[in-house]
Amino acid sequence: MSDVIWKLRDDHKKFARLMDLIAREVRVFDAGELPDYDLVSNILDYTQNYPxxxxxxxxxxxxxxLRLRDPDAAASVGGLDKEHEKLGALTRRFAAALHNVMQDAELPRDWFIDVAGDYLSFQRRHMQMExxxxxxxxxxxxxxxxxQEIRDAITLPGDPLFGDGEGQAKYDRLHQEILKWGKPQDVTAFARP
Structure with missing residues (x-):
């Protein structure tokens, strides 16, 4: 397997774990209890930046x-760039809704849960499609x-949440929560060096 695809798939495993944490906190909110808003906010901050x-x-x-090598296969992917734009918009919408809830804005509980559900559902479907x-x-x-051309074209810094990239300290609590929440399928996928 290409190391490029391996890295993208590894990112998806990590993103799925983050979606699980958000879903857990949304269930807490739905039950009328106090979720960890800071945790969800940190996840959304990360997903608005790194991806x-x-x-x-x-x-x-x-x-x-892929468009050059197999146009039919590329066509089956559809508008990947449009999906990425929609995902960004859903992330920003959910982050804004979360901010309003954290500021004690009067919002219908069901509306917030729907916004979170839209974000989580689309994110999961998008990764599954890829x-x-x-x-x-x-x-x-x-x-x-x-x-090799793809590798040469990318200059990725370290992942600030799961690696040793800049801004790592910002996500230390989130990283610890991920590790505490149970074992991922591939433990090495979530280990920091």
């Missing part, structure tokens, strides 16, 4: 190569030189 700045641009590079429809044809169609 849009680093993860999605790599996917865009892979898709551009795993099933996008990555397999890319692995089949792209050549070693294609993968």
């Amino acid at each position: 849009d700045l680093y993860h999605h641009p790599v996917e865009d590079l892979v898709l551009a190569k 795993e099933v429809v996008f990555f397999p044809p890319a692995l089949r169609a792209l050549t070693d030189p294609d993968w």
